[in-house]
Amino acid sequence: MIWRRVQVPASLTLRELHGVIQVAMGWEGIHLFQFMLRARRLGSLELAARSPDVPLSELRLRVGTRFRYEYDLNGPWEHEVRLEGRHEADPGSSYPICLDGDGFCPPEDCGGVPGFLARREAWTAPETSRDFAVLADFVDQLALKRSTGTSIDAEEVDQVREAEPRRACAE
Numbered sequence: 001m002i003w004r005r006v007q008v009p010a011s012l013t014l015r016e017l018h019g020v021i022q023v024a025m026g027w028e029g030i031h032l033f034q035f036m037l038r039a040r041r042l043g044s045l046e047l048a049a050r051s052p053d054v055p056l057s058e059l060r061l062r063v064g065t066r067f068r069y070e071y072d073l074n075g076p077w078e079h080e081v082r083l084e085g086r087h088e089a090d091p092g093s094s095y096p097i098c099l100d101g102d103g104f105c106p107p108e109d110c111g112g113v114p115g116f117l118a119r120r121e122a123w124t125a126p127e128t129s130r131d132f133a134v135l136a137d138f139v140d141q142l143a144l145k146r147s148t149g150t151s152i153d154a155e156e157v158d159q160v161r162e163a164e165p166r167r168a169c170a171e
Helices: 014-025 113-122 126-148 154-163
Strands: 003-007 034-039 042-044 066-073 077-082 095-103
Touching: 003 014, 014 034, 014 066, 014 077, 014 095
Parallel strands: none
Antiparallel strands: 003 095, 034 042, 034 066, 066 077
């Protein structure tokens, strides 16, 4: 499971929370989104959802409340958002603050959970590791040759192109 614990001010709107989640996940916010809260959809207006410009403080959330955040509805990502506690804002702090987390974030536009799992499997395959090792060795040699002014052998470039890890990026 991939998760993040983020501290945000109660004045933050759901639209701004969407932005915080995007940054925490390393995404760019180019897809539609919605929050599902008490059978209400709030999010991208293209989904005929209610406006997400509602401050968290007006939602009357109790500690322990959970609601759903959905992003990229074609290759969907579903997140559980949980209110773990309430704290007085520290006037010397700048919010939001990422307090903790675990797991590497999936790349945007990789096909949701199934696409991410398939790519992760391809990235960890033994042949992919060998391909990356060949490519890394070539980059090291290229950097050395450039720094010493040695010419670059076109045959070497062709050999690396043939061994390039295309399988890891195949969709």
